[in-house]
Every structure is written in C-alpha cells, then in structure tokens.
Amino acid sequence: xxxxxxxxxxxxxxxxxxxxxxxxxxxxxxxxxxxxxxxxxxxxxxxxxxxxxxxxxxxxxxxxxxxxxxxxxxxxxxxxxxxxxxxxxxxxxxxxxxxxxxxxxxxxxxxxxxxxxxxxxxxxxxxxxxxxxxxxxxxxxxxxxxxxxxxxxxxxxxxxxxxxxxxxxxxxxxxxxxxxxxxxxxxxxxxxxxxxxxxxxxxxxxxxxxxxxxxxxxxxxxxxxxxxxxxxxxxxxxxxxxxxxxxxxxxxxxxxxxxxxxxxxxxxxxxxxxxxxxxxxxxxxx
Amino acid sequence: xxxxxxxxxxxxxxxxxxxxxxxxxxxxxxxxxxxxxxxxxxxxxxxxxxxxxxxxxxxxxxxxxxxxxxxxxxxxxxxxxxxxxxxxxxxxxxxxxxxxxxxxxxxxxxxxxxxxxxxxxxxxxxxxxxxxxxxxxxxxxxxxxxxxxxxxxxxxxxxxxxxxxxxxxxxxxxxxxxxxxxxxxxxxxxxxxxxxxxxxxxx
Numbered sequence: 001x002x003x004x005x006x007x008x009x010x011x012x013x014x015x016x017x018x019x020x021x022x023x024x025x026x027x028x029x030x031x032x033x034x035x036x037x038x039x040x041x042x043x044x045x046x047x048x049x050x051x052x053x054x055x056x057x058x059x060x061x062x063x064x065x066x067x068x069x070x071x072x073x074x075x076x077x078x079x080x081x082x083x084x085x086x087x088x089x090x091x092x093x094x095x096x097x098x099x100x101x102x103x104x105x106x107x108x109x110x111x112x113x114x115x116x117x118x119x120x121x122x123x124x125x126x127x128x129x130x131x132x133x134x135x136x137x138x139x140x141x142x143x144x145x146x147x148x149x150x151x152x153x154x155x156x157x158x159x160x161x162x163x164x165x166x167x168x169x170x171x172x173x174x175x176x177x178x179x180x181x182x183x184x185x186x187x188x189x190x191x192x193x194x195x196x197x198x199x200x201x202x203x204x205x206x207x208x209x210x211x212x213x214x215x216x217x218x219x220x221x222x223x224x225x226x227x228x229x230x231x232x233x234x235x236x237x238x239x240x241x242x243x244x245x246x247x248x249x250x251x252x253x254x255x256x257x258x259x260x261x262x263x264x265x266x267x268x269x270x271x272x273x274x275x276x277x278x279x280x281x282x283x284x285x286x
Numbered sequence: 287x288x289x290x291x292x293x294x295x296x297x298x299x300x301x302x303x304x305x306x307x308x309x310x311x312x313x314x315x316x317x318x319x320x321x322x323x324x325x326x327x328x329x330x331x332x333x334x335x336x337x338x339x340x341x342x343x344x345x346x347x348x349x350x351x352x353x354x355x356x357x358x359x360x361x362x363x364x365x366x367x368x369x370x371x372x373x374x375x376x377x378x379x380x381x382x383x384x385x386x387x388x389x390x391x392x393x394x395x396x397x398x399x400x401x402x403x404x405x406x407x408x409x410x411x412x413x414x415x416x417x418x419x420x421x422x423x424x425x426x427x428x429x430x431x432x433x434x435x436x437x438x439x440x441x442x443x444x445x446x447x448x449x450x451x452x453x454x455x456x457x458x459x460x461x462x463x464x465x466x467x468x469x470x471x472x473x474x475x476x477x478x479x480x481x482x483x484x485x486x487x488x489x
Contacts (some may be wrong), residue, residue: 223460224453231452238450243413243433243476244339244377280460284327 009214012207016200020154023196050156054149058110067097067118074098078124081133082117085140088219094143104233106135108142115143131229134220141215147208155201161193206268213272214279223279227272234269309412309434311404314397316439316466317417320430321389324419327461330428333418336392337383337488338399339375339478340411351406355382355399362398366391373488376481379413381488392417400434409434416478416487428454429487430466431478438469442477442487450477 031039072079079096086093095116099105104126106119117139124132142148164186172182217223317336324330342348359370359382368386375381384395396415403412412434419428428443428451441462443454455475459468469475478487 224456227456228452238452238455239473239475240448240450240477242377242479244375244379244478246476277456277460277463280457281463284457284461 009207009211012203013211016154016204016207017150020197020200023157023200046156046160049160050152053156054152057152058114058116058148061109062097062116062118065099065101065118067099067116069095069097069116071096077129078119078132078136081136082140085133085137085219089140089144089215091140091144094140106139108139109148111143111146111149115148117143126232127229130220130222130225131232134216134222134226134229137216137219138212138226141212141219142208144215145208145211147212151201151204151208154204155197157193157197158201161190161197164190165194209268210272210275213276217276217279217283221283223276223283227276227280230269230272230276236269309404309409309432309437311397311400313437313439313467314393314400314415314432317393317396317430317432318390320417320462320466321393323462323465324458328457330419330421332389332392333420333427333486334387335383335385335486335488336389336396336415336417337381337486338396338415339379339381339413339488340403340408341378341413342380343408343411347406348408348411351403351408354406355402358398358402359384359395362391362395366394368392368395370395375488383488414478418486426451426454427486428458429478430458430462433469433474433476436469436474437467438474439466440469440472440475442475444477444479444487446483448477448479 028040028043031042033039035042070078075096075098078098079093082096083093092113094108094113097116097118099118099120101120102122102125103120104122106117106123109116109118117136119132119136119139123135127135168182168186168190171178172187173179213226216226220226321332324332342352356370356372359368362368363370366386366388368384368391370382370384373381373383382399384392384399386392386395400412400415403409414434415432417430417432419430420426421428426443428441430439431442432439439462441455441458443451443458445451462468480487480489482489
C-alpha cells in the first residue's frame with residue numbers, strides 16, 4: 001500500500017525544498033560572480049562536510065546514545081511489529097535498536113533501507129501494544145520519507161551558521177584582528193545563514209511530523225492509538241473526578257483545577273492530535 | 287486555550303464568565319442526528335434510555351416545578367410511550383430517567399423537561415443531560431453528556447475500575463465534531479461514574 005500524503009503537506013514540502021535549493025544555488029552563483037571558477041572551489045569543503053554528515057552521521061548518532069541493535073531473539077514482539085508495519089508500507093524491514101533509558105522516546109537515524117529505528121526501554125513501559133505500534137509506524141514513515149537526509153540538507157546552513165557564529169565570537173574575543181575579521185565578515189554571514197534557513201527548518205520539521213503522523217495512521221489504520229500515545233508521552237491524564245463530587249456550589253462554577261495562562265506554551269501535541277481527529281473522522285465516515 | 291481566554295484569566299473574569307454562560311436547551315436537539323450518526327458510522331446502538339441530572343431546591347416553588355415537569359412527561363408518555371422515573375443518587379443529585387425505544391422521543395422528552403426547568407427559572411439547577419449508547423459485541427458503553435453549565439457536549443466511556451476508554455472517547459469526539467457542539471477543553475470532561483458495576487450513571 002502506498003503512503004498517501006495530503007496535498008497541503010506536499011505543497012509545503014515542495015515550497016520549502018525549492019526555497020532551500022534556491023538558497024544553495026544562490027550561494028554558488030554569488031561565489032562564481034565574485035571569484036570565478038575558483039570561487040566554486042570554496043564551496044567544496046562545506047559540501048564535503050555535508051556529505052560526511054550524511055554518510056557518517058547515523059552511525060555516530062547511534063554510538064553516541066549507546067543504542068544496541070536488537071533482533072527477533074532479543075525482542076520478538078517489537079521486531080514482529082516492525083516487520084508487520086514494513087510489510088504494510090511495502091519497504092524492507094529496517095534495523096531496530098534499543099536505548100537503555102527510562103525516558104520514553106523514539107527516533108530514526110539514517111534513511112530508506114539503511115535506516116535504524118531506535119526506541120528507549122522507557123517507551124515500551126509507558127505505552128500499550130497498539131500505542132507502541134503507532135509510534136513505530138511514525139518512525140518508519142520518517143525513514144520511508146528520507147526525513148533525516150532532507151532535514152540534514154535543509155538544516156545544514158542553520159547548523160553551519162551557528163558554528164560560524166560561535167567561532168566568530170570566540171576568535172573575536174581573542175585579538176583585535178580577529179575581532180575585525182569576525183565582526184565584519186563572519187558574524188554578518190553567519191547571522192544571515194541562520195536567519196534565512198531558520199524559517200525553512202521550522203516549517204519543514206513541522207510539516208514532516210504531520211506527514212509522519214498521517215502516514216502512521218494509514219499504516220496502522222488506528223489514528224486513535226497514535227493520538228493516545230502522543231498524549232501519554234505528553235503526560236496527559238483524563239479527568240477522573242466525578243462531576244457530582246465537586247460539591248453543589250463548585251459544581252456550578254466548574255473551573256479546571258490547573259489553568260495555563262500563556263497561550264504560546266501550548267504543546268504542539270494538541271495540534272497533532274487535532275489532525276489525527278480529522279483522520280479518524282475521514283476513516284469512519286468515508 | 288485561546289488568547290482571549292488567557293486575557294480573561296489574567297483579568298480574573300474567566301471563571302465568572304464560564305460559570306454563567308447560558309445553556310441553550312435547543313442544543314439538545316443535536317442529539318437527534320447524533321443518534322443516527324452513532325448508529326450509521328460507528329455501529330453504536332442506543333441503550334433505550336436518557337436522563338436529566340439536577341440538584342433540587344428546598345422550596346415550594348421548586349416542588350411545583352417538579353410536579354409540572356412530571357405532568358408534562360406523563361402527558362408525553364401517553365402519546366409516545368416514553369416512560370419515566372425519578373431517582374436520587376448517592377451524590378445527592380436528582381435524576382429524571384426516560385425510557386423509550388425511539389431515540390427521537392427521548393430527545394423530545396429531555397428537551398421538554400429541561401425547557402420547563404429553565405422557563406421556571408431553575409436552569410441553573412440543571413447539571414447534565416446524559417444519553418447512553420452501547421456496542422453489544424464489544425461490550426463497550428459510551429455516553430454523550432451535555433453540560434448545562436458549559437453549554438457543550440462531551441463523550442464519556444467508562445470502563446471497570448474508574449478507568450476511561452480514551453480511544454472510544456477520541457473516536458466519538460472525532461466523528462461527531464461539528465454535529466454536536468463539543469467541549470474543546472478536555473479538563474471539563476468530568477466523568478459521571480456509575481454507582482454499580484455495569485450500571486448507568488443514572489442508576
């Protein structure tokens with residue numbers, strides 16, 4: 001079964017991709033204009049760095065978090081679930097690794113058939129069977145969509161800008177020449193790189209998360225399981241105090257026990273759950 | 287919570303505004319089509335009963351209002367066959383429980399009763415209207431609860447041991463959204479736990 005994607009998600013991905021590619025081409029053009037063919041050579045080291053990031057990044061990440069590769073003998077139910085989902089998505093089963101961490105989390109490193117799905121030990125403790133499957137499906141869709149490659153390419157200017165910024169501040173504080181060089185040349189460049197790429201990174205990460213949620217609910221056929229997984233990971237508890245025990249007086253001026261005040265601290269989980277509600281609705285009424 | 291709600295919270299106006307928001311008894315008619323959607327899209331049968339929960343007032347006027355409500359329901363029962371009974375629960379709340387195999391008649395009767403309370407100035411004594419559904423093959427019970435204080439509906443799917451079936455509630459909310467005015471702040475989704483195992487909230 002092919003993974004369907006909503007049009008707006010596709011449109012946003014294409015728009016962001018176009019913007020980022022335009023950025024890369026624009027940089028190459030500027031280099032060529034100012035320094036001729038030699039200018040293009042200047043672009044080689046960063047490109048090599050990006051390539052190295054793509055090639056060696058996954059294994060570095062895995063060893064960085066002490067992820068242990070598991071197979072069918074170690075974690076039969078976990079692997080069986082991944083197998084089932086991969087078959088449903090019509091892709092080869094990705095590698096699965098477990099991180100010994102009480103905090104519930106899951107992530108994907110690498111892309112396509114070289115991807116590794118990582119889950120923490122805390123995740124399987126925190127979630128029920130079909131909730132865990134929904135989270136695995138979400139991660140699998142990240143792998144199928146090549147999200148880590150896409151994100152690396154898009155976020156590279158942001159990361160380099162950040163590194164350059166730190167370096168400029170560091171060098172600038174050490175000598176006068178360094179300060180002049182850093183302030184006049186590197187600092188504006190790094191700020192420009194960060195400012196121009198940050199919106200793209202923000203938009204793209206959000207879009208890809210929504211797309212992975214959508215793909216996951218298609219794979220499992222159970223949007224409700226993903227929604228409840230997201231919520232339990234977010235610490236959401238259902239209201240369990242009986243309406244009638246609030247007391248006659250207070251029952252009539254029921255105000256939620258805890259009330260958040262700042263609207264911008266609202267977790268994105270609610271937005272994701274809202275979209276899953278739409279999926280659920282489509283599933284049940286179409 | 288939107289920006290407007292936050293501003294009202296900060297200004298200290300929110301609780302009062304929320305608590306005095308008037309319920310509209312016409313909202314109850316939303317259940318007529320909801321019964322059809324529950325059956326057609328989700329495969330839920332109605333349990334043949336619905337109930338109105340209220341707290342009484344120790345006054346002659348309120349007693350007269352109750353008599354009036356009973357008279358109306360009695361007249362209705364002769365016409366539609368909807369039976370009704372009064373019942374006090376362990377929390378000190380009063381219930382009017384209506385039984386009929388036709389959900390349309392249940393909705394009409396609940397509306398008549400609620401409207402009478404509101405007309406006589408006792409709208410603030412009304413707590414909730416509760417509509418019951420079940421899926422026999424999966425042994426699942428679910429309720430749509432209309433809160434008169436909030437003027438909105440929310441789903442409630444109790445399981446044994448004071449647990450809520452959040453999947454069922456999620457499904458009900460997703461599918462009925464737009465058809466019923468659903469409470470979007472889930473902290474207000476207060477349960478009405480049945481007194482007995484396997485019983486309804488109004489039993």
